[in-house]
Amino acid sequence: MRILHTSDWHIGRTFHGNSTMDALAEVLGALTEQVRENAVDVVIVAGDVFDSATPAGGAYTLLGDALVALHETGARVIVTSGNHDSAARLGFQARLLRDGIHVLTDPRAIGTPVTLTDADGPVQFYGIPYLEPAIVRQHWSGVDLRTQAQTLAHAMDLVRAGMAAHPGRSVAIAHCFSAGVDATIGLEREVRQGGLDVVPLSVFDGPDYVALGHIHGRQQISERVRYSGAPLHYSFGEQSKPRGSWLVDLDAAGLASVTWLDLPVPRRLVTLTGALDEILSDENVAAHADDWVCAVYTDSLAQTEPMRRLRERYPYCAMVMHQPAETERVIERSYADRLRGAVTDPERIEAFLEHVRSGHGPTEREGELIREVLDDRVRADALI
Template sequence: MRILHTSDWHIGRSFHGHSTLDALGSVLEALVTQVREHAVDVVIVAGDVFDSAAPSAACYPVLSSTLAALADAGARVVVTSGNHDSAARLGFQSALLRKEITVVTDPRSVGTPVTVDDEDGPVHIYGIPYLEPAIVRHLWDGVELRSQAQTMQHALDLVRADLGERGGRSVVAAHCFAAGVDATPGVEREIRQGGLDVVPLPAFDGPDYVALGHIHGRQQLSDRVRYAGAPVHYSFGEAGKPRGSWLVDLDAEGLADVTWLDLPVPRPLVTLRARLDELLTDERFAGHDEHWVRAEYTDSTPQPDPMRRLQSRFPWCATVVHLPAETQADDGAGYARRVRAARDDAEIVDTFLAHVREGEGASEAERALIRDVLDARSVAEANA
């Protein structure tokens, strides 16, 4: 049996204020083509289908058309909910979906598989929706479920108990932080409020393959436990990380092979760092006009209107950050002390400019302007 493991579509997520629906739609079309070309039997979407619990109306056609296209390509589709999803919204029409499509959002279904047969017998696919301990603990009496780790351990114990009775090969789809993952700062929002709740790797013992979601980058925790990551880049912290999915082959004995399939990147991400005038003119930055650009300009002082100026060269410049290449060393003298030590008003102004500009005082032109203003004030006071 051939299985495609994908996750974290985050339909509806924006990128620095820009919609990603068109880009994601094109990537998901490429994924459907891969399903057809590789004769995939089952597609697993391991959570975070939507980016929010209340997605906009424009998000639903992206999901419905993609699920229908996957089924038309000959695949059985199993979708689970993630921590971004509203289980109620994602699963409300699950009973009305085509028989080739199963959306797993009900915690009470944990331990009940979707079974798909091939020439070697049954493969049991156990979808585990995102389980918030405080919400689901009442479903299982006599079991302490205070953490994500305890809750996932219990869910997988239910899977192992059911599998022990059924026998055969098995796959689990779940959405969580697993021990050993390398998260992207600022991207994978915490599964639980107040800190990460990591599920130990031994909790996943038993199934032939574990398809995980939540981490946006491709990761392999063991031969049989993997994250596919998001199909598009949603943060500059993900720049350079491949986008794609895992193609999983099961033979009669279990896991036979796992291959990575790359997906196209609609608009690559790049971080450019230099002085602002270099970013605007230097030929070494040519070729980035169609990239998402994070510009870090290193001038010692903030420059006027940097975003507008940079977008004249890089139309897809999404963010601008001022990161001075050099900062003034702290000489131990506070700003107030330096002001008191100034001999005249011109030095007070120069001290202020040096303070707000990380050590760079007034330029010669600025000093001349300051002198003119102070002289004019003195004349006005004398004539008052």
């Protein structure tokens, strides 16, 4: 059986105030073509289908179009809910969907598999929706569920009980933060990297393959436990990470092979660092005019209207940051210390500017303006 593992579509998410709907529709169209070209039998979407618990109407339309397109390839589709989804809203129409599309959002059904069959026999798919301990502990009285680790461990116990009752190969689907994740690959906004939210890898022992969601970059935790990541870049921190999905093959004995399939990137993300004039240079513009741009300018002083100037050259500049490149260590002095040596008004203004600008006083032109303003004030006082 051939499975395509994807996750974290986040339908409805914006990128620095810009809609991602068209870009996501393009990428999901490419994913559908990959399903057709590779004769995929089952598509798994491991949670965070939507970006919000209350998605807008257009998000439902995009999801419906994507599910219908995948179904028309001949593949079966299995969807679980993530922490961004409302399980009730995502799953309300599960019983009304056409045969071959399964939306699994009920924690009480974790141990009941979706059974699909190929020439080698049955494959049992166990969908674990995102489990918030405080919400789901009501379903399992007498079980101590205070953390994600405890809750996922109990869910996987239910899966293993289901495996004992339903012979055949097995695939588990979950949405969580597993131990062993590389923290540089694009963590979800809400992921807490330490303490109680980390699920030990041993929790996932048993199934032939475990399809995880929640992390936005591809990740191989073990040969059979993986994250596919998001199909789009949703932050500049993800810009160097590939987008795609895992193509998983099961044979009669279990996991046979796993291959990565790249997805297209509708618009690249790039971070440009340097003096603002360097970032605005013709050479940089020629290379990155059509990219999403994060500009980190290193001028000693904050520049006037940097975003306006950048967008005149980079129409898709989404973010600008000022990070001065200090060439020498500035001795820390309090504002009171700086004022003690200031006698004249220009000296006091210079002390203030040095204090708020990391030791940088007025430029030559700023000094001229300061003197002009002070001279005008003196003349005005003389006329009173």
